[in-house]
Every structure is written in C-alpha cells, then in structure tokens.
Amino acid sequence: MTSAPRLSSLAGINEGVTLPGYDPSAHGAGIVHLGMGAFHRAHQAVYTDAALASGGGYWRIIGVSLRSRTAVDQVAPQNGLFTVLERSSAGTSARIIGSIADVVGGEGAAAQALSQMTRPQTRIVTMTVTEKAYGIDRETGGAEVSHPAVAGDLAHPDAPKGVLGLLVAALRVRREQGTPPFTVLCCDNLPENGALLRGGVIDFARRIDGPLADWIAETVPFPSCMVDRITPAATESTLKDAIRATGFADRAAIETEPFTQWVIEDRFADGRPDWEAGGAVFVDDVxxxxxxxxxxxxxxxxxxxxxxxxxxxxxxxxxxxxxxxxxxxxxxxxxxxxxxxxxxxxxxxxxxxxxxxxxxxxxxxxxxxxxxxxxxxxxxxxxxxxxxxxxxxxxxxxxxxxxxxxxxxxxxxxxxxxxxxxxxxxxxxxxxxxxxxxxxxxxxxxxxxxxxxxxxxxxxxxxxxxxxxxxxxxxxxxxxxxxxxxxxxxx
The missing domain is CATH 1.10.1040.10 (N-(1-d-carboxylethyl)-l-norvaline Dehydrogenase; domain 2)
Structure with missing residues (x-):
C-alpha cells in the first residue's frame, strides 16, 4: 500500500474515480487563495473544478500557505492534483481535483503571495485563514493594531506578512501600475465577512496612505459569502483510502461529506468563474x-x-x-x-x-x-x-x-x-x-x-x-x- 507511486498526473487512475472534465494544463491561474487547508480543498477548489469543466477560462488557483510549508509539500509535488473522498453511510466516492495550478508557502511565502496578487491575470483573491488571522477589531470594525501581524505590517508596509497588510500592499501596487483591482472574497465564518474585511482593509490602508484607502473604498468589491461543508482533518485512514480508490499515494487527500453549499453576493470587479456549475448560488444579500x-x-x-x-x-x-x-x-x-x-x-x-x-x-x-x-x-x-x-x-x-x-x-x-x-x-x-x-x-x-x-x-x-x-x-x-x-x- 505505501509503495504506491505518488499522484502527479491523471494517467492510470483507477476506474470509478471522477476526473476533471477539462485539461488542467490548458487553463491559467486567475485566483490567488490564502489559506490552503482542507476546507479550501473540499470547497472552493471543488466548485472551481466544476466551473472550469463547465465554462473553462483563466480561473485556476494559486494557493498560498502563509504559516507553513505543509500544503506545499502535500500539493506541489502532485502538480496541484489531489483526491476528495466524499463519505456517507452509503459508502465513499473519490474525485480528483485539478483546479489548483501551484502552491507557495513557508519562508518567503508572503513575498511570493504579493507577487502573485499583483499579476494582471489575478482577478480574484479568496481566503480561508480562520477567524483569528485577520486582525480586525470587532468593536470598531477597523484594523486591530495590537494584533501581531497588523502591528508588524503597519511598521513595515512594504514587506507585509499578514492578511490585511498583503491585501493593501497588493492593491497599492496595482493602483500604481494602473492595473484594475481584484475582487476580495472572504470565505471564513465571520458575520458579514465581506463588509467586515472591507472595513479592516480600508482602515489599515488609511493608516499608511489616505488616497489609497479612498481608491480601495471606491473600486474594490468585497462580496460577502456563506460557505458550508463539514470537513474533518485528514487522517492516516484518509490517505490509505485515497490509495485504494485511485491507485496512487496522495499526501494532499482530504475527506468530507456529500453536502456542500456556497451562497455569494454577485459583486465582482473583473469577471468570475462559472461557480454555479458546482451548485453555488448568487444573491444580492447573503x-x-x-x-x-x-x-x-x-x-x-x-x-x-x-x-x-x-x-x-x-x-x-x-x-x-x-x-x-x-x-x-x-x-x-x-x-x-x-x-x-x-x-x-x-x-x-x-x-x-x-x-x-x-x-x-x-x-x-x-x-x-x-x-x-x-x-x-x-x-x-x-x-x-x-x-x-x-x-x-x-x-x-x-x-x-x-x-x-x-x-x-x-x-x-x-x-x-x-x-x-x-x-x-x-x-x-x-x-x-x-x-x-x-x-x-x-x-x-x-x-x-x-x-x-x-x-x-x-x-x-x-x-x-x-x-x-x-x-x-x-x-x-x-x-x-x-x-x-x-x-x-x-x-
């Protein structure tokens, strides 16, 4: 079982496994995602996989792991491919996802993330970094200046390492270069997550550059969304079952339930994937x-x-x-x-x-x-x-x-x-x-x-x-x- 070859292509996958309905190499990356945990792989990456199969487009994902190299070591050697095991009382089904183009993480990840976020081809930045990582003061709605990442990035705004600092720095570069802004789509369980993140980003920007804050307020969409899919942490059983299903060792395999939900406010600066193909619902008020x-x-x-x-x-x-x-x-x-x-x-x-x-x-x-x-x-x-x-x-x-x-x-x-x-x-x-x-x-x-x-x-x-x-x-x-x-x- 442990001697199985490492998953790195779609060739030779066992029958019965659902494969991407498109050629991953034929599609470029238009999304940068912060927070390459299991939930992202079970949720947004799956919706994007369905969108690429349905409507194509320049919508693959550059994943960023700001805290460790774990996701890089899991996903990058597999050319972005990984297995999703859907478990129910009726049994387990397996699906290979091809929507991730690359993953960066560990030392230097923030600088690499900033480079990716300032590419003209990047049109959406999504994130699942957990509630604690943002550094937003819930009472004021602005940046929490005592948060270590926020404090560090305010002191060194040209070399940010936290979420607010990275978003502001990337948007500043795009403004200076005349590149249209990207859409910022928070996918964490926060109340009115788009509006909350918008307040934190604008307040952070205003503390270092007033005109930039005004430009962000006027031009950058922060749609709110609701996400739902129960995704436990992967275990050795997850990895063994992925081998049994696919015939390949997959260190990035995750398991999840069949149910999935994504409700999104339809406000995007420069297009979006056909996420409806995966079942996403677009509304005026989430x-x-x-x-x-x-x-x-x-x-x-x-x-x-x-x-x-x-x-x-x-x-x-x-x-x-x-x-x-x-x-x-x-x-x-x-x-x-x-x-x-x-x-x-x-x-x-x-x-x-x-x-x-x-x-x-x-x-x-x-x-x-x-x-x-x-x-x-x-x-x-x-x-x-x-x-x-x-x-x-x-x-x-x-x-x-x-x-x-x-x-x-x-x-x-x-x-x-x-x-x-x-x-x-x-x-x-x-x-x-x-x-x-x-x-x-x-x-x-x-x-x-x-x-x-x-x-x-x-x-x-x-x-x-x-x-x-x-x-x-x-x-x-x-x-x-x-x-x-x-x-x-x-x-």
Whole structure:
C-alpha cells in the first residue's frame, strides 16, 4: 500500500474515480487563495473544478500557505492534483481535483503571495485563514493594531506578512501600475465577512496612505459569502483510502461529506468563474443565509463540541448517539432558528432536519476538540449574538446559557492542560483572567470581562449572568452529565 507511486498526473487512475472534465494544463491561474487547508480543498477548489469543466477560462488557483510549508509539500509535488473522498453511510466516492495550478508557502511565502496578487491575470483573491488571522477589531470594525501581524505590517508596509497588510500592499501596487483591482472574497465564518474585511482593509490602508484607502473604498468589491461543508482533518485512514480508490499515494487527500453549499453576493470587479456549475448560488444579500448557518449549524456545533468533549465524546457522531445530548443539540438549533429572519427559498424546519442528519453521519469523524478551537473568535457570532437577539425578543436564554457555561467549563478544565487542548488565540488572556477566579460567579465575571468576547448587553444583564452561573456551577460541582440531565429536565 505505501509503495504506491505518488499522484502527479491523471494517467492510470483507477476506474470509478471522477476526473476533471477539462485539461488542467490548458487553463491559467486567475485566483490567488490564502489559506490552503482542507476546507479550501473540499470547497472552493471543488466548485472551481466544476466551473472550469463547465465554462473553462483563466480561473485556476494559486494557493498560498502563509504559516507553513505543509500544503506545499502535500500539493506541489502532485502538480496541484489531489483526491476528495466524499463519505456517507452509503459508502465513499473519490474525485480528483485539478483546479489548483501551484502552491507557495513557508519562508518567503508572503513575498511570493504579493507577487502573485499583483499579476494582471489575478482577478480574484479568496481566503480561508480562520477567524483569528485577520486582525480586525470587532468593536470598531477597523484594523486591530495590537494584533501581531497588523502591528508588524503597519511598521513595515512594504514587506507585509499578514492578511490585511498583503491585501493593501497588493492593491497599492496595482493602483500604481494602473492595473484594475481584484475582487476580495472572504470565505471564513465571520458575520458579514465581506463588509467586515472591507472595513479592516480600508482602515489599515488609511493608516499608511489616505488616497489609497479612498481608491480601495471606491473600486474594490468585497462580496460577502456563506460557505458550508463539514470537513474533518485528514487522517492516516484518509490517505490509505485515497490509495485504494485511485491507485496512487496522495499526501494532499482530504475527506468530507456529500453536502456542500456556497451562497455569494454577485459583486465582482473583473469577471468570475462559472461557480454555479458546482451548485453555488448568487444573491444580492447573503446575510440571511449567513445567519442561518452561523447560528443553527455553527452554534450547535460549538455547543456540542464543548459539552460533548467534557462528556467524553471524541466525535460529533458520538454526541449524536447520546440521547440527552442530541436532544440539546436540536434544542440549540430551534432556539437559533427563532432568532432568524425569513430566508428566501429555504424551509428552516427542513434545514434543521438536514443538519441533524449531517451530524449523525457515521462516516465522518469530525473531532469535538477540533470544533472547540478558537472559542473566543467563534462564540461572539455563533452564541452571543443570537443570545442578545433572543433576550431582546423575550425568548428563552437557556440554550445559550448552557452553551456558554460549557465553553467556560472547558476553559477551566483545560487552562493548564499539558496536552494543549485549549487552542485559542486568547489562551493566555483566558488563563490570566482565571488566575484568581475560583467560584462559578467569579469565573463567569472574569471570562465575561474579556474585551471583544461577550457583548456588554449580555454580560451586564443579571438574568443572563444568573443563568450562566447556575449552569456552570452545576458542571463544576456535579459534572457535565448531571448538568446535561438537569438541562433536559428544564426543557
């Protein structure tokens, strides 16, 4: 099995594997993508593969990994080819993707990225760098000057290494050269991600070059979009199954679920691929779809990740076999659904049922600890924003209070873990905040006081504090199982 030749061409692939419906070498690169993780390979790269097969065009992708060479070592030796394994209870199917033209990463990656972004042929820059990488102050909507990448790039704007700095530097070069701007398409789970990124980029630019900031504001589109496809981290099993399916060793292979969704605001500066061929939907306003996904899917994911991990469940599918916890997962979705506006052409009850089925998919090993990462970045839009809306509407805050207490208990349990389970950009802040907090009320007060996490409208509300404190106290004193049982009894 391990002696199989390395995937590097489409020749000799086993029968039954879906191949690109086009000649990859016949298409140039018009997209630069920042963040070459598994999700991009399972999502945007697949949509672009379908677009190239449908409409052709100069739309292959130059991938950039700003933090490591892992993606380069995985994908580049394979001439950009990789395997997507779609797993369901009915079985696994395999597909080779050819939409990636090249990958750069590791030392010098930022300079190479800047070079690619300033090419006239680059018409779209997309990104999946995770919420923590942007360096945007959520309270002001501008650049977070204390963020290490932002601070470094403001000090050295001609040699940027972070997302905001790279975008501004590339746009500055294009403006100076008379090259039309590219479209900036954020594909991370951020509220109104296009507008949020636009605010960060323009504020960063204004701190170094006012006329450039004005030019960006006037000419550069930042469409928002909503993305959805559950994509667990690849394992040795993933790589072995890729060999069995294709006949070739594929170090870039990823696994994912059959479901995929991409809703995009149709605002582009200089054309776009035929992403509709892969099922993408173009709309005037993505916000209703974004709220639906962030609150119902991501919110339930976060709740079950913290409570499930504390209860000893390794994967989402394990949580869904726990009768009590699975009831709380659906309760969380129902609570979130009650805060949503009407979503055009979407039956929210059916959407909820589909989400529960996706969570139950026994073929997907999505680790609860993976979902639990970066809680301070994820919970504001997944849990706290809908909780605030629910409070204003007089709706039940119990589901959100339980989710919040589970996160706080997770932080307390793992603040000094040698296994580094607490993976969060604010991990040190979380630990410092808890240095003198012992009781549940002290812990709730300490974690709620961290800037930019729990909104004041919640943290200063007595009813909310009491609801979270009671649940956290039960988790700390009686254990998560007793807390789950009590929550079921509350209803």
């Amino acid at each position: 916000r209703p779809y974004e709220l639906m996904k962030l609150r119902m899917l991501n919110g339930a994911h976060s709740m079950l990740a913290y409570a499930g991990h504390l209860a000893g469940h390794v994967h989402v599918r394990d949580v869904m076999t726990d009768p009590d916890l699975s009831l709380l997962v659906e309760r969380q979705m129902c609570a979130a659904q009650a805060t949503l506006p009407v979503v055009e052409a979407v039956d929210l009850d059916m959407y909820r049922a589909d989400l529960l089925d996706r969570f139950r998919n026994t073929a997907i090993a999505h680790a609860t600890v993976q979902i639990a990462m970066d809680g301070t970045q994820k919970l504001p839009q997944r849990i706290f924003a809908p909780a605030l809306d629910a409070m204003r509407a007089g709706q039940d805050l119990g589901p959100y209070a339980f989710a919040t207490a589970a996160w706080m208990c997770f932080v307390v349990r793992h603040k000094n873990s040698a296994e580094a389970v607490l993976r969060d950009p604010m991990a040190d802040v979380l630990r410092d905040s808890l240095s003198s907090a012992q009781s549940a009320p002290e812990i709730v007060a300490a974690l709620s006081a961290i800037k930019g996490v729990v909104p004041q409208g919640l943290s200063q509300d007595k009813g909310w504090r009491n609801a979270v404190t009671a649940r956290l106290g039960r988790m700390l004193t009686d254990g998560i199982r007793a807390a789950i049982t009590a929550e079921i009894e509350i209803g």
